[in-house]
Amino acid sequence: MSEQATLTRKDFQSDQDVRWCPGCGDYAILKAVQSVFPELGIPREKFVIVSGIGCSSRFPYYMDTYGFHTIHGRAPAVATGLKVSRPDLEVWVVTGDGDALSIGGNHLIHTLRRNVGVKILLFNNRIYGLTKGQYSPTSEIGKKTGSTPLGSVDAPFNPLALALGAGASFVARSVDIYQKHLVETLRQAAAHKGSAFVEIYQNCNIFNDAAFAYMTGKAERADANLYLEHGKPLTFGADGDRGIRLSGVGLEVVRVGENGVTEDDLLVWDAHAPNAALASLLAHATPPAFPTPVGLFRAAAQPSFESQVVGQIESTIEKQGSGSLESLLRAGETWTVD
Amino acid sequence: MSTTASTQDSGGARTEVQREQLSDVVVRFAGDSGDGMQLTGSQFSNTSALFGNDLSTLPDFPAEIRAPAGTLPGVSAFQVRIADYDIHTPGDAPDVLIAMNPAALKTNLGELRKDGILIVNTNDFNKRNLIKAKYEANPLEDDSLEGYRVIEVELQRLTRQSLEELEIDNRSRDRCKNLFALGMVYWVFSRSLDPTIAWLEKKFAKKPVIAEANIKALKAGYNYCDITGVFQTRYEIQPAKLEPGTYRSINGNSAFSLGMVAASRRSGLPLFLGSYPITPASTILHELARYKQFGVTTFQAEDEIAAVCAAIGASYGGSLALTTTSGPGLALKSEAINLALITELPLVICNVQRGGPSTGLPTKTEQADLLQALYGRNGESSLPVIAPATPADCFDAALEACRMAIEHMVPVIFLSDGYLANGSEPWRVPEVEDLPDLRRAFAERPAEDDDSFMPYRRDEKTLARPWAVPGTPGLEHRIGGLEKEDVTGSVSYDPENHERMVHLRAEKVARIADSLPPLEVTGSPEGGPLLVIGWGSTLGAITGAVNLAHAEGLPVSRVHLRHINPLPNDLGEILARFDKVLLPEMNSGQLASVLRGRYLKDIVTLSKVQGRPFSRGEILAAIRQHLES
Numbered sequence: 001m002s003e004q005a006t007l008t009r010k011d012f013q014s015d016q017d018v019r020w021c022p023g024c025g026d027y028a029i030l031k032a033v034q035s036v037f038p039e040l041g042i043p044r045e046k047f048v049i050v051s052g053i054g055c056s057s058r059f060p061y062y063m064d065t066y067g068f069h070t071i072h073g074r075a076p077a078v079a080t081g082l083k084v085s086r087p088d089l090e091v092w093v094v095t096g097d098g099d100a101l102s103i104g105g106n107h108l109i110h111t112l113r114r115n116v117g118v119k120i121l122l123f124n125n126r127i128y129g130l131t132k133g134q135y136s137p138t139s140e141i142g143k144k145t146g147s148t149p150l151g152s153v154d155a156p157f158n159p160l161a162l163a164l165g166a167g168a169s170f171v172a173r174s175v176d177i178y179q180k181h182l183v184e185t186l187r188q189a190a191a192h193k194g195s196a197f198v199e200i201y202q203n204c205n206i207f208n209d210a211a212f213a214y215m216t217g218k219a220e221r222a223d224a225n226l227y228l229e230h231g232k233p234l235t236f237g238a239d240g241d242r243g244i245r246l247s248g249v250g251l252e253v254v255r256v257g258e259n260g261v262t263e264d265d266l267l268v269w270d271a272h273a274p275n276a277a278l279a280s281l282l283a284h285a286t287p288p289a290f291p292t293p294v295g296l297f298r299a300a301a302q303p304s305f306e307s308q309v310v311g312q313i314e315s316t317i318e319k320q321g322s323g324s325l326e327s328l329l330r331a332g333e334t335w336t337v338d
Numbered sequence: 339m340s341t342t343a344s345t346q347d348s349g350g351a352r353t354e355v356q357r358e359q360l361s362d363v364v365v366r367f368a369g370d371s372g373d374g375m376q377l378t379g380s381q382f383s384n385t386s387a388l389f390g391n392d393l394s395t396l397p398d399f400p401a402e403i404r405a406p407a408g409t410l411p412g413v414s415a416f417q418v419r420i421a422d423y424d425i426h427t428p429g430d431a432p433d434v435l436i437a438m439n440p441a442a443l444k445t446n447l448g449e450l451r452k453d454g455i456l457i458v459n460t461n462d463f464n465k466r467n468l469i470k471a472k473y474e475a476n477p478l479e480d481d482s483l484e485g486y487r488v489i490e491v492e493l494q495r496l497t498r499q500s501l502e503e504l505e506i507d508n509r510s511r512d513r514c515k516n517l518f519a520l521g522m523v524y525w526v527f528s529r530s531l532d533p534t535i536a537w538l539e540k541k542f543a544k545k546p547v548i549a550e551a552n553i554k555a556l557k558a559g560y561n562y563c564d565i566t567g568v569f570q571t572r573y574e575i576q577p578a579k580l581e582p583g584t585y586r587s588i589n590g591n592s593a594f595s596l597g598m599v600a601a602s603r604r605s606g607l608p609l610f611l612g613s614y615p616i617t618p619a620s621t622i623l624h625e626l627a628r629y630k631q632f633g634v635t636t637f638q639a640e641d642e643i644a645a646v647c648a649a650i651g652a653s654y655g656g657s658l659a660l661t662t663t664s665g666p667g668l669a670l671k672s673e674a675i676n677l678a679l680i681t682e683l684p685l686v687i688c689n690v691q692r693g694g695p696s697t698g699l700p701t702k703t704e705q706a707d708l709l710q711a712l713y714g715r716n717g718e719s720s721l722p723v724i725a726p727a728t729p730a731d732c733f734d735a736a737l738e739a740c741r742m743a744i745e746h747m748v749p750v751i752f753l754s755d756g757y758l759a760n761g762s763e764p765w766r767v768p769e770v771e772d773l774p775d776l777r778r779a780f781a782e783r784p785a786e787d788d789d790s791f792m793p794y795r796r797d798e799k800t801l802a803r804p805w806a807v808p809g810t811p812g813l814e815h816r817i818g819g820l821e822k823e824d825v826t827g828s829v830s831y832d833p834e835n836h837e838r839m840v841h842l843r844a845e846k847v848a849r850i851a852d853s854l855p856p857l858e859v860t861g862s863p864e865g866g867p868l869l870v871i872g873w874g875s876t877l878g879a880i881t882g883a884v885n886l887a888h889a890e891g892l893p894v895s896r897v898h899l900r901h902i903n904p905l906p907n908d909l910g911e912i913l914a915r916f917d918k919v920l921l922p923e924m925n926s927g928q929l930a931s932v933l934r935g936r937y938l939k940d941i942v943t944l945s946k947v948q949g950r951p952f953s954r955g956e957i958l959a960a961i962r963q964h965l966e967s
C-alpha cells in the first residue's frame with residue numbers, strides 16, 4: 001500500500017471519546033504515540049495495541065489501529081502469542097504498574113526473558129487509579145491509601161532493575177510531560193528488534209498528584225534528571241558541571257573541577273554494551289542520592305524469540321519438505337485388515 | 339478347542355503341550371516403577387495389534403516418577419485385553435498377572451481371576467521386600483496363592499545367567515528382567531518376538547550392547563518356556579474381524595494431537611499450541627512440538643494462564659489456537675477462556691481430566707471436571723463442551739471441536755481424561771479426503787468507500803461474527819473483555835444491550851445442536867424399562883455391560899453423549915421413552931444433575947470416584963438391580 005507514506009497523527013485517532021480524567025498524564029503519552037506511529041513507515045493495519053486492565057489499558061480504544069483490551073496482567077502473554085504467530089505485525093503492549101508488576105509480573109519477566117519482539121509501555125503512576133487509589137507495587141514505603149490507612153510497609157519494585165534482571169534487551173525511561181524526550185524514546189523502542197521495555201512516569205492527578213514533581217518541577221528539573229545519551233559522558237545540573245563516575249563497584253555523583261575531577265573521569269554512557277551491569281547500576285541510581293536517569297539504559301542486539309521459533313519451523317520444512325498428512329496418520333507400525 | 343503339540347524339555351524328553359484357542363484374554367504386568375512395566379505392557383499390546391487382535395489397554399502408574407523401590411505406592415501396572423472380536427474395555431479381572439515383586443503381588447492379586455495364571459519373580463521375595471510390601475509372611479510359602487496357577491520363576495537369576503557373556507554389570511543385566519518376563523508371556527500366547535526385537539534395535543541403536551542384552555533376555559524368557567515346560571498350555575487368540583482398512587495402535591493424547599494437525603490442514607490455518615506442562619496432558623505438547631514440518635508452533639508458557647492467553651493472541655492473529663491442560667490448569671485458565679468467549683474468538687481448550695480436587699490424583703482418571711467445564715467461569719458463559727468416548731475417538735472429536743470453534747467463533751472445551759489419554763486401541767486410519775472441510779474465510783477488506791465494518795455483525799445461521807485478523811487493511815477495530823454493543827462491537831454499558839448479548843452468545847452455542855447427528859439408541863429405541871446413558875470414556879464399560887445384559891436377555895437400552903453442551907436436540911424425547919435412566923459417571927453425579935434440571939426427568943447415578951474406570955461387572959450389576967426393583 002502506498003497510503004503509508006501519507007499517514008498522519010489523525011490517521012491514528014479513533015472516533016472514541018477519550019475518557020481519562022482531565023489532566024491525566026495518559027493524554028500526553030497518547031499524543032506521543034500518535035505522533036510516532038505515522039513516522040515509522042508501517043501500514044496502519046499492521047499495528048496492534050494490546051493492553052491489560054487499568055486506566056492505561058483503555059489506550060487501544062483511542063488508537064485507530066487493531067486493538068485488544070485483554071484481562072488484568074495478561075497483555076504480554078496475549079501479545080506473545082500474537083507476535084509469535086504473526087511476526088509481520090507491529091505489536092505494542094500498554095500496561096500500568098499494577099497490571100504489569102503486580103498481577104501480571106510473571107508474564108512481564110518471561111516476555112522480556114524470551115525477547116519477544118513486542119514494545120511494552122509501562123505507565124507508572126505509582127498508584128491504582130481505576131480501582132480508586134490503593135497503593136501499587138511501585139508506591140513508596142509509607143504510602144497512605146484506602147487500603148493502607150497507616151501507610152504501606154512493603155518495599156516497591158524498581159521496574160527498570162526488574163526488567164534488566166529479567167534480561168530485557170531494550171530498557172528506557174521517559175516522562176509523560178517530557179514530550180520531545182518521550183517521542184524520541186518511543187522512536188528508539190520502535191526501531192528495536194526484540195522486547196522493548198519503556199517505563200513512562202505518568203502523573204495521576206486524581207489519586208497521586210505530583211508524584212514526580214521532585215524531578216519534573218521547573219526548579220528541580222536540571223538537578224534531578226540525568227539524561228542518558230549514548231556515547232556521551234553522564235552529566236547533569238543547571239551548569240552541566242555535575243556528573244556520574246564509577247567508584248569501586250558503585251556510582252558516585254561528582255562535580256567537575258572539584259577535588260581534581262575532570263570531565264575525563266565521568267562515565268561515558270554505552271547503551272549498547274552487551275553486558276547489562278552498568279545499566280543495572282544506573283537503574284538502581286535513585287533519588288535523593290542521585291538524579292533520576294531518563295533515556296536509553298540499554299539496547300542490545302539479540303535475536304528475537306519469534307524469529308527463532310519461526311526459524312526452527314522454516315528450517316525443518318526446508319530440510320524435510322512440508323509434512324504429508326497422509327503419511328503422518330500412517331506413521332509408526334500399521335497393519336492391514338482385508 | 340485344544341490341540342496337542344510337543345516340545346523338548348531340558349533333558350531332551352518330549353513334553354506334551356496343549357494348544358488352546360481363546361477368544362479374549364486380559365493380561366496385567368505389575369512391578370516396581372523402575373521395572374519397566376509400561377514398556378513391557380506396550381510391547382505386548384503392539385505385538386498383538388500387529389497380529390491383528392482388537393485390544394484395549396489400561397496403564398496405571400504412580401504420580402511419583404520413582405517412588406521408593408519395592409514399596410506399595412511405587413507399583414506400576416499395565417493391563418491389556420486382547421481379543422479376536424470387537425472389544426470396548428481393558429477388561430475387568432486379569433486372567434494373567436505378572437508380579438515382579440511382593441508389592442506388585444499385594445496390590446494386584448485381589449483382582450486376578452480365580453484359577454488365573456500368576457507369574458511371580460521369586461528372587462524379589464526377600465525379607466526386605468516383604469516388609470516393604472507389608473507382608474507378615476511370605477505369600478509364596480503359605481496358602482495365600484491357593485486357587486491360582488502359580489508359576490514361580492527366578493527372573494533375576496535367570497536373566498543374569500542368560501546375559502553372563504555380555505560385558506555389562508549386574509545392574510544393567512537386572513534391568514532386562516522385564517524382557518525375560520515378556521519373552522515368557524510371548525511364548526504362552528504364541529506371539530512373534532520380531533516386532534519387539536525390531537523396536538529394541540531401533541530404541542537402543544546408539545547402545546548396541548544394551549539392545550543385545552534386552553533381545554537376549556527376551557529370547558531367553560521365550561526359550562525358557564520352550565525348554566522347561568513350565569506351562570502345559572499355550573494359548574492362541576486369532577485376529578479380530580475388524581472393518582477392512584489400515585490400522586495402527588493409538589492412545590488418546592496421540593489421537594488428539596493428530597486430530598489437531600488434521601484440523602489445521604483441513605482449515606488451512608496454522609496450528610498454535612500454548613501449553614504448560616501438566617500430567618496427564620503433557621504428552622500432547624511433546625507430540626505437537628515434533629510436528630514443525632506441519633507448521634505447528636508450540637509455546638511452552640510460563641504458566642497455565644499465559645498458555646491460554648498466548649493461544650488467544652494467536653487466534654486473534656488467525657491461527658487455529660489450542661491450549662492443553664488438566665483440571666487444576668483449567669481452573670487457572672477460566673478468566674481467559676471468558677475473554678475468548680466475549681471477544682468471540684475460536685479456541686480449543688483440551689482438558690485431560692484427572693482425579694481432583696486440588697492436585698488430587700495426577701495420574702488417575704476421573705470425570706469430575708464436567709461442571710467446571712460447563713459452569714466454572716464468572717457470568718453467563720455458555721460454551722461448547724465435547725467429550726471423546728474412546729482413545730481413537732479423540733481424533734474425530736478434535737476435528738469436531740475445531741469445526742465448532744471455527745464455524746461459530748467460540749472457545750470449545752474438549753473433555754478427555756487420563757484413561758483415554760494413556761489407554762490405546764487399534765485405530766482405522768481415515769483417508770484424508772474423507773475428513774471434514776473446515777475452511778472459513780477471514781473478513782476481507784471492504785470496498786474503498788465503505789467504512790461500515792462491523793466486528794459484531796453476525797452470520798444469520800451460525801450467529802458467528804466475522805474473523806477479522808490484524809493486517810487486513812480497512813478493518814482496524816478494537817475488541818476486549820468489556821461488554822460489546824451488538825453489531826458495532828463498541829464498549830457498551832447499556833442494560834438492554836447487555837441482556838441481548840448474553841442471550842446472543844448463548845443462542846450461538848445452542849444452535850450448534852442443529853448441526854449434530856441424531857443420537858443412536860442401542861437396544862430398544864422405541865423405549866423400555868431401562869436406559870443406560872453415558873458420556874465420554876465410560877462408553878467402553880457401558881457397551882460391554884449392556885452387551886452382557888443383552889446376552890442374558892435383559893431389556894436394557896443404551897445411548898451415549900459426545901456433546902455435553904449443547905445437548906443433542908433429540909435427547910429429551912429419548913429420555914422420556916424410558917421408565918428409568920441409569921447414568922454411570924466417574925464423579926458424584928454431575929451430568930445427572932444437569933440432565934435432571936434440563937429435562938425434569940429423574941436420573942439414577944452410578945457413581946465411581948476411585949481414580950479408575952468402571953468395570954463392565956459394576957455396570958452390569960447396576961443394570962440387574964434397576965431392572966429388578
Ligand code: SF4
Pocket residue numbers: 019020021023024025026055056125129130203204205206207
Ligand atoms: S485515575 Fe489517575 S490515572 Fe486514571 S485516568 Fe484519572 S488521572 Fe489518569
